Amino acid sequence: MSIIGVKGTHDVFGSESCEFSFVENVMKRICEFFAFSEVRPPVLEHSELFIRGVGEGSDVVRKEMYTFDDKGNRSLTLRPEFTAGIARLIVQNKLTNLQELPIKMYYCGPVFRYERPQLGRYRQFNQFGVECVGHSNPVADVDVISLAYTILQSLGLENVTIKINTLGDEESRNNYKVALKEFFAKHIDKMCPDCKQRLELNPLRILDCKVPEDQEIVKDAPKMSDYLTESAKEKFKFVLDLLESMAIPYEVDDTLVRGLDYYSDTVFEFHYKSSKGNNYGAIGAGGHYDKLIKEVGGPDVPGVGFSFGVERIVSVLKDDELFPEDIYNGLDFYVMPMGVKSQASAVAVANAVRMNGYSVDMCLDDVKLGSMFKRADKKHAKFAIIIGENEIANSKVVLKNLRTQEQLDVDISNLRDTIDELFHECECCCGDDCECECCDGDCDCDCDCDHDADGHKCCCHNHDKKEN
């Protein structure tokens, strides 16, 4: 019997790999513009970190963690999210003492939750996110929301809904919890066993309950907005005013409480419905946390961050056909040795062209030229380099443009210059819609600029290659 993948996991390969890389690269590039730097925390952490950090009242900790004892009887957990691990990383490495605050980090990688798999919901999935730690100014909240919004817009997701709410400060939440406890105590007999536990551990979590009968009861529960202290209200108003002045659209949703216990003040989620009507749930979410760093043994400093679900973002981009065509056309050259005797020269040529900054693959089989062209076509190669015994005798290769079918003989000593000229001449991917100054829709341009009219990096490959 063959072995299949674990339920709730999925393989990423072929064109989907190009899509994941594209999404992650756009996210990384924009994070760098916002002065966040990359961190790579481990996947494995002590279970205690999530129990204390994420909260033992949360569904993630109570039901969804992949927890096991290792051979030394330590209870370890495959991270169900990044934020607690980032807090641990900051505290353990004393970064609040060593670095200027706020500490601004981004991360990307797999997380694990034992959930019921369905559309957009996996047991192993990838998150891309940021944390900004060490500054209590609510401008940091807006900066982080603006970063997330910029990423989504850069990916072409125009119709994003940002749902936002405040959970207030500790005093607001304590008052609210008392009110919730009082309210739910009257209904708890009719509610699910999970809610009975939630009432003791953290009544806020009852608001996340997915059982339809319980949701009916939740509709009449007290609202957070009625229990906010004046300073919590002011902070929230400041955040909303700033978002407005930056033309970042939002909807206040006073039922939004988030499923993780570390949040305080601002919380938010990013929603997007694909034009096909598929609803993947939130494509990202985050918020402000006051006590998490202290909870894991660090100083009393706050943080704010968000995480995107990379699979969900790839799915909505695919549904709405928003992936640029050129992300799939990876291969620049396919080298075709004609006969076994040409293979050594072919390897040398392939490597020389690679060193010039182009992607090159080579046919390793002794097959006919027609078969090699079919392989080049399957790989979407732009050019073929053909090398036979005649060419080797004359120190030449044949260079063939696989789109126009034009071909020319090139001296091996001139090959690198000829290739650079060919690519400079144009492999522009912006076609008639081009607004960039460097080619202006006209692919024969010869200027050296590498940006468009708005200062964005030019979308044609020429200059990237030239810079290498």
Ligand code: HAM
């Ligand atoms: P979260 O809402 O639990 O927040 O997850 C963030 C995002 O991960 C969700 O909005 C969703 O896109 C994606 N996601 C969650 N569960 C699944 C799943 N089973 N399958 C596929 N995608 C999923 C956090 O994890 C917080 N750490 C976010 C944060 C960062 N808050 C502050 N900083």
